[in-house]
Amino acid sequence: MSELTIKLPSTVNHSVTDIYNYTNVKISLPDRCPLCDEMQTPIFITSSGLEDGDYKFSIILECNKCRQHFLQHYKFNGASFSRMGIKTRYADQINFEYQFNNSGFNDEIASCSQKFVNIKHQLDIAEKMNLDELLKFGYRKAIEQLVWDYLKTYQEKSEKNLQSKSLPERIKLLNIPENNWISDLIAWVGNDGAHPYQRNQELTIIDMKNLSNLLVSQIQNLIQQHKYMEYHSKNK
Missing domain, CATH: 1.20.120 (Four Helix Bundle (Hemerythrin (Met), subunit A))
Structure with a gap:
């Protein structure tokens, strides 16, 4: 499983306010495309921002086999390391969670x-x-x-x-x-x-x-x- 360090821009109401304010995060990339089911290392395209106090984010990947784009979601796991004064946090892959309530039912x-x-x-x-x-x-x-x-x-x-x-x-x-x-x-x-x-x-x-x-x-x-x-x- 390949690892990648990305920079998550800090956002307010999901809009980037300062391009120099970001969080370094080390993640493991998925080793299989959810669309064509081929084993591969996907290509990183971009990421969501990181709202203050939030622990989840998502990235867009491109399969290098079928060339389709797909999302992968992550959540910080609390671990981190520092090198030359720069802190990098770790995040784990998570499955997308549909949020429902009972509003459709009495x-x-x-x-x-x-x-x-x-x-x-x-x-x-x-x-x-x-x-x-x-x-x-x-x-x-x-x-x-x-x-x-x-x-x-x-x-x-x-x-x-x-x-x-x-x-x-x-x-x-x-x-x-x-x-x-x-x-x-x-x-x-x-x-x-x-x-x-x-x-x-x-x-x-x-x-x-x-x-x-x-x-x-x-x-x-x-x-x-x-x-x-x-x-x-x-x-x-």
């Missing part, structure tokens, strides 16, 4: 199933990376997790009881008006995502997302009803 959904929220965030990442073949089955997994957690929390179903039932059967336990057809359709499209053949070619990932949104909305309503019914029962 509190009822997030509190019922944090695992569902996590899976949905991973699906958002997969969609941004054009990993379309993973989405149908991924949405099925997300819905199955939400239904599972709801039935355990609000209907006090045991794991043993739920394990003996299929996903459509679990959805039907929700007792929502649309449970007969929506449970079948979600299972059908989700199963198509796991098989090399498609039994329901007319139903795309767009349909799976729409069906998922419908069911999530129904479960959110059920949670709200449960809370108000509980309050009414305690205070009547």
